[in-house]
Amino acid sequence: MATNVGNEDPAQNPRRSLGKQISYLARSFRRIVEHELAPLGVGSGTHFFLRVIHLHPGITQNELSERTQIDKATAAKGLARLEDLGYLLRVPDGRDRRIRRLYLTNAGKRIIPSIHATLRHVTEICATNLDEGELDRLFTLLDRVEDAVSAHIAGVKQERVGS
Secondary structure: OOHHHHOOOOOOOOOHOOEEEEEHHHOOOOHHHHHHHHHHHHOOHHHHHHHHHHHOOEEEHHHHHHHOOOHHHHHHHHHHHHHHHOEEEEEOOOOOOEEEEHHHHHHHHHHHHHHHHHHHHHHHHHHHHHOOOHHHHHHHHHHHHHHHHHHHHHHHHHHHOOO
């Protein structure tokens, strides 16, 4: 299993630290998204909620937390912000009044194209120095990394349940 090419110490060659590069990229993505969406009052975390609710109108807050892998308290804060901005409605469920269904308002629906444009722009920035084949290969490799991390997390969760 390759962790650092040539078994180099990541401290000696920081470019070989996968975690460091992924963290740097994630922070950079967030900065770009926050900058471009700031006029709408939407941040790097809350835009994701809007996209999921747009694709799944009526999703519950718990379902949203599970789907986005964001804890319930953090999701509740982000959703309250979106509701205050007028982008989101929390509607009591018809059968169980404790459950709130999430829907975009017209204002929320109107900013979805801006969110998509911003995310396309981030992808274009990332792909600037890559040809189509390299980009396809990068996505394939990232999918494999994501699968490995997801499998590890599932195993850790299973260990906790078994303890």
